[in-house]
Amino acid sequence: MRIADAQVVVTSPGRNFVTLKLTTDEGVTGLGDATLNGRELAVVSYLTDHVVPLLTGLDPHRIEDTWQYLYRGAYWRRGPVTMAAIAAIAAVDVALWDIKAKAAGLPLYQLLGGASRDRLATYGHANGRDIPELLDSVRQRLDEGYPAVRVQTGIPGLKAVYGVHTTGAQGERVLHQQTRPLVEDWDTDAYLRHTPAVFEAVRAEFGAGIPLLHDAHHRLTPIQAARLGKDLEPYRPFWLEDCTPTENQEALRLVRRHTTTPLATGEVFNTVYDYQTLITEQLIDYVRSAVTHFGGVTPLRKLFDFAAQYQIKSAIHGPEDISPVGMAAAVHLGFAVHNFGIQEYSGHNALTEEVFRHAYAFTDGHLHPGEAPGIGVELDEKLAAAHPYEQTYLPVNRLLDGTVHDW
Structure with missing residues (x-):
């Protein structure tokens, strides 16, 4: 079994979510969450431009190896954008676990x-x-x-x-x-x-x-x-x-x-x-x-x-x-x-x-x-596409004298 396709889906059914969908050459799919609230498009770019091109042809069962490959292989590592996007470094890691558990016919916790x-x-x-x-x-x-x-x-x-x-x-x-x-x-x-x-x-x-x-x-x-x-x-x-x-x-x-x-x-x-x-x-x-x-x-x-x-x-x-x-x-x-x-x-x-x-x-x-086998989530891509990304930010916080404070 090999990864044949990787898609990044952005949808906003009330708020923005970023989802990675992996598909194997045997038709098994896996989903991973890559949402970073208020900085969603930064993660989309990281996934699309830097991670997805590395995934095609990989063995989806080699989860630990893929995690190390994507984390240690990137000299500039750590930080929430990288960690939310890099698979096994979140989106890819969860999608691979989803595939592995589906292939085994078991819920992930097993x-x-x-x-x-x-x-x-x-x-x-x-x-x-x-x-x-x-x-x-x-x-x-x-x-x-x-x-x-x-x-x-x-x-x-x-x-x-x-x-x-x-x-x-x-x-x-x-x-x-x-x-x-x-x-x-x-x-x-x-x-x-x-x-x-x-x-x-x-x-x-x-x-x-x-x-x-x-x-x-x-x-x-x-x-x-x-x-x-x-x-x-x-x-x-x-x-x-x-x-x-x-x-x-x-x-x-x-x-x-x-x-x-x-x-x-x-x-x-x-x-x-x-x-x-x-x-x-x-x-x-x-x-x-x-x-x-x-x-x-x-x-x-x-x-x-x-x-x-x-x-x-x-x-x-x-x-x-x-x-x-x-x-x-x-x-x-x-x-x-x-x-x-x-x-x-x-x-x-x-x-x-x-x-x-x-x-x-x-x-x-x-x-x-x-x-349900895997993580037990199915993405309705048609409905997701009907609710496109909307720009949004988390709040900021100021003291009464106007000084920016931790939010």
Whole structure:
């Protein structure tokens, strides 16, 4: 069996997705997710111009070799564009696993060692412009069956804040395509004063038994993150996510010294080197990388095995901008690894679900990968073509005095 054809499909059924489709000379196809939110066309160019020409004629079963060929063979490596595009370095890697599992007639998780559990626990996103609206959102997530909830709320005095979304008449999130980045505002002191009150209100309304998560989205200095972690300890959060920019891995040492609040990070990481200090010094409790942005199933499985030696668990990034192809790969991997922690699951809109028909199922707050061969996703190329790319950007963040701040 050899790879006979490689196509890059760009579609926007509510938001942009980039998909790689590989086809073998025996007619077996495989899909990989190469979406990089806000920089989609950079990945399309990388795939089309630099990766696809290398794939024709390769043995699709040689997944590890292909990963090393595309990663080590490129002198300029690492970085999210490369890692999202280079196969086995994400799109190619997942597509090859999809082909291998289809050829074996098995769901992917069976090739990864089989099931380590019966289903995957998830957490959903609850948000509100103020605390009463947040409480309504938490109640809705619980009614949907989520066993854990991430809580984000507006901050008094600020107009637009990360994690608080515009919603439509039925409560669906409204995604605005942006020709220029939306500018959000930020006041760290106001945030640090407000957030403990948010947790207090949610605990008072729903009790101590619900796992509550919170995302600081890289906006705090290490000492500010330590203060927030300490202030949240009475409310026993499941985790505090991305409390400070972790390009400087040593920054987490300060946070860790001052709080017992569990820490999660890594959704913007691309290689194991980004994690080395964090894992070996046990500075975090959950690794958050996505299959799509970490180079695929192959390296992410290795990361989880590395983290397991230090009692650190998986928590694969699962926002709406990870396509159902990337989500399916995440579900199969989480189903197989022993040190699974929790899976973020935002779901997708109805049109996306039509474009990417998938075997994984969300029931009572839990995910199951299904038993279809491969990753269990089929791409409706005709419907995808009816929804072409739309230019969009992620927001940017400014302090009240106009200074650009981390978003």
